[in-house]
Amino acid sequence: MEVSVSGTGIIRAEFDNEQVGRQAIIRIIEDNGLKVLASFQPLVKTSNSDNECCAHDHVSDNKIDDHDHDHDHAHDHDHTHGEAAAGFQQYSAPALSFCMLLAGIIADHFIHPSFFSGWLRLLWYSLAYIPVGYPVVKRGLIYALKGDVFTEFILMGIATLGAFAIGEYPEGVAVMLFYTIGELFQDAAVNKAKRSIKSLLDVRPKTAAVLRNGNYIQISPDEVAIEETIQVKAGERVPLDGQLLNERSSFNTAALTGESKPSTIEKGETVLAGMINQEKVVEVKVTKLFNDSSLARILTLVQEATTRKAKTELFIRKFSRVYTPIVVFLATAIVLLPALIVQDYIFRDWLYRALVFLVVSCPCALVISIPLGYFGGIGAASRAGILFKGSNFLDLIGKVNYVVMDKTGTLTKGVFQVQNVINFTGDKTDWLKAAAALESKSTHPVAKAIVDYAGNDVNLEISNPEEIAGGGMKGLLNGKEIFAGNSKLMKMAGISIPDDVTALTDTVVMVAIDGVLLGYLVIADEIKGDSKAAVEALHRRNIQTIMLSGDKQTVVNRIANELKIDSAFGDLLPEGKVEKVSALKGDPKNIVAFVGDGLNDAPVLALSDIGIAMGGLGSDAAIETADVIIQTDQPSKIAQAIEIGKETNRIVWQNITMAFIVKAIVLILGAGGLATMWEAVFADVGVAMLAILNAIRIQKKNFSDY
Template sequence: MKHQHSSHKISSNSVRHSDCCSSHNMNDHSNNEHDHNHSHGERSYFQMFFPAIISFCLLLIGIFFDNYFPQTWFSGWIRLGLYIVAYIPVGFPILKEAFESFRKGSLFSEFFLMGIATIGAFAIGEFPEGVAVMLFYSIGEIFQTLAVKRVKSNIKLLLDQRPDSATTLDGNKTVLKKASEIEIGTIIQLKPGEKLALDGKLLSERATFNTAALTGESKPNTKKKDEIVLAGMINLNTVVEVEVTTAYTDSKLSKILTMVQEATAKKSPTELFIRKFAKVYTPIVVYLAMAICLLPMFFVADYVFKDWLYRALVFLVISCPCALVISIPLGYFGGIGAASKNGILFKGSNFLDIMATIKVVVLDKTGTLTKGVFTVQKVVAVGISEDELVQYTASLESKSTHPVGTAIVEYAKALNKNLKIIEVEEIAGHGLKGKINDTEIIVGNAKLMQQFNINYDLELDNSPFTIIIVAMNKVYSGYFLIADEIKEDAKKAIESLHKINVKTVMLSGDKQAVVDAVAKELNIDQAYGDLLPENKVEKVEELKSQILKIAFVGDGVNDAPVVALSDAGIAMGGLGSDATIETADIVIQNDQPSKIYTAINIGKQTKKIVWQNITMAFVVKAAVLILGAGGLATMWEAVFADVGVALLAILNAVRIQRMKFK
């Protein structure tokens, strides 16, 4: 996925659909402009409703003179003129849209249907109904716009998290600079209450940050010196200094913002079907309306053109696919917004549909169910001193990014700078091989020792902990006993998945004894250890052969083949890895496995709401279409079938924003 950011300002525009929709714009703003923009928003709402208010007042005047206070002068051209003036404020924008659609090759748009229906009403003398249909349709369009703005509010809140500027340190001076102009390596100063504008490394001893904008969690997060801090975090307690490590446009938050914005472009199968359906459906109903108007002259003895034209016009108004074409994308967009509010980022509405059908969740162990923060519990040296074992092993592991290697390096604390490390080779799924001061060192699991025919203590195979075995010059030299800690809500996550009949499977490269211990504690259905990346692929293929929808949860980097094979790839702790954001379909912004259940739940609720809207729209429209064709429905019923059902569907779609997902 390619990311492009030209500046802080990001604009997300939803243009009118080819068949139905209103234009919606959303721009992010810096915090110091909040009050100004708030008042600007209020003025824009008034401007949106102003044409409808004018039309409504003029329509009431016309109805008053027509029905309650008849005047001899209110007839002929004067009466027609009043209703035309009432029609123009709401009708002209729609007719303009119809013309624009026609120029782009789309004759049968909703705007075309509304145009011919209301102009037809004027042609047969039904002036009030012609104005009323266009008025209520326009009001419906406004409410659609407001509904979309409301649904976008969570994502807009995320877009507001990046400050435009940052305070840089130049010697003893502080200089306020645009964040987009600050270079890597610059030192920036962050005061209490300020948001960090760029990713960087903490130079101060410690600091506490509010990370809610990134993770959805309000719990403060304390960072220590040299730890990475991310754009969007809010400093809570003291003035700190941060060294910029990433360009403004490449920050984690920038990539997340791009991902969320691009999510709306990836449509679900349901959404794509409805849009294709609308393109076929609309011309069909136009031809049916023509048939309703003209065919009865051959079969009806007392055929009156005006009466049958009225029925055809009613039929046209009812047939508009607005409720479907607007409410369904809005439902999916609402699901994406609800997910982002809960710290879950979907890369497209198609993944909401997929998550709703997931039957098996396959989980990686390290970093997903366990914290991935390993600590050395025990060191046993054989034939050499413990210090020598630690120094040599840590020196080699310093070239690895694996959490186990990091634990050994941390345990060593200080490496011997005189050790010359050469020929380091990583053996996937097994460990490391290299030379230090002409001593060949092999560090890894039991399989690696067996591969090189190195005899070791076989009792280590039965340990329920992670064991890293060391051999020097192909002679067993000792081992490190390393333990990982299970995440606090891992058990709750598995229990929640079992409640909705989702099977859980754990795959790990760790040895079977360790995997079994974790699986037993968490009550996981199936657990497989001692797996290389290709073995994980085989296990997932085996599950897919049972025609089951599978979600894989892991780091999205080492397990890329499995992520690609699964129906939905979910990355845990995505903020910690650029590659995770790139490869995963869904990113859980914190490390909580319980969010897997939340993601499935949001998918299920979104799909439920979408199908409620589809059913409601089809049932109501079908009923009123039949009544309209039979002359039993007027323009007023037609307005309800179109605008009324659309508004009900929209209200139902935005309901997901108010739901609580745990």
């Protein structure tokens, strides 16, 4: 067995025995002391049964959960739906069966050759049955020996072999043939959905040109260290997150944000892995390791999203496990009970009705089309720059009736600039430098604005810096206490504030040293261009909007009035935001989504029913806590995400309704002797095909207008 481990945390192994190989991979993981969720996915299957399998390592609760990542028809059975299996062998068996079945039907109904009867006719249809029937019956027996008796494989095996037993050879072959063809179409649809999701974001560059010993050398991105310099040529993808060292360049960010419009990045600004350099050769100073990059994080989120099931999906799977044995017992009753109550009871006729009943009862249409619908929803959202962390959140977001939004960085750009400086006493240059030195210890956008305004020549030493949530900063400068923040912070410090300063409607940062208020800075933020459209789109859907902010109430009111937000609350500490959302959640009828981007938003994101993080400028804590991530930082994507969730839910329930209605009708007709195997095939395979076609509609739909 050969084993290799990639820098992205994927273990690849080639082995002769799949079970032995998996156990070996698990031992490797455990020997390295890793806490992982190992997902095994066959990548190659060849005629000599050699396998190549990969284990994706994700942090978990110190357990190994073995998934095949292939659809499972409600029984978590591995149908071996690997893409590598697609090809001539996959289609040759049903093609052979189809040709033999067609020839047999022509002989039966048109040519009528004298030799095509008796044992020769049985042999012909048996040979037509084996290529498609043997794999299904074998799989059913394997699962039955393991204790899982009531599977769709057993249903199909009993139904088709029963048809042979009563002399209905063509129908027995046809049922298994169309079941197999339906499986192939289902596999193709599921694989296409998975490829669609993977191809959206699987744009990891294979190499990086890193500067070492005065020369650029090509190495794997996961071997590049922080602070090293990499070179990205025009047309190449950026391999790692970093800071641009050149004056400026234009980058295509579609892989990360879903937006095709190029973005101009200036010197010193952040460049993210996955962006495409469009102008000239640039140099980038690496700030994050490959596995910590924004692209790696997005890839992980999308991969994990497909493993988190919606309640509807989980219910259907549980329902199918109960439903399947029930229909088996009902089919048995259809055969046996009439013998007690029907005078002209004919065993063959009632057995045929029971076989039709079994074929119709197969739950394939439900357990394939439903996850496929969610795959499509996740893919459609990803293309729009919206990342759902699981299909369960697709379900829930469509029920949201309250959207609570943070102000800074969500509805406003979060890019603050100092508009004015008011000095009360002394030289404003001195206290401004002191304030900048203190604010340099914070990552808040307001703090950055003050540092930028003061310039780069600030070299004062601040000791014991402390960030006061919702207030500002405090620290020690040459043994003297220095405060920089809002009126709330000044009152906490016992510093008096003039009434005319308190009355200001703009964002104000006051600076006090040794208990004396020295002056203040007026800071301005700009509303995002699509914030108003975002609020209007939510109102069109009868969704109430609320804005929460730590900024002063006068600033909050001004922005709320401009954007027509229903309610707005300012002067809030993080716990104040938690209280507001908790109050909303006190009514069980409310489904609350909170949208934020800052570190202090993480508790509210976790508390809300749906946490939505602005992923472009948002903090890592907010993004990790959130259920949905908007990569473009556009609030208008909130309504788009809600619409994608609603459309996904509509398609899923359309499929459930259609499958139940058609199956119920044909089940009743079959039990009454009014439906044949051909109708049963339509009720099973035909409905599954229609449900699949309906499910993939969402992958084609354009949600850009929402």
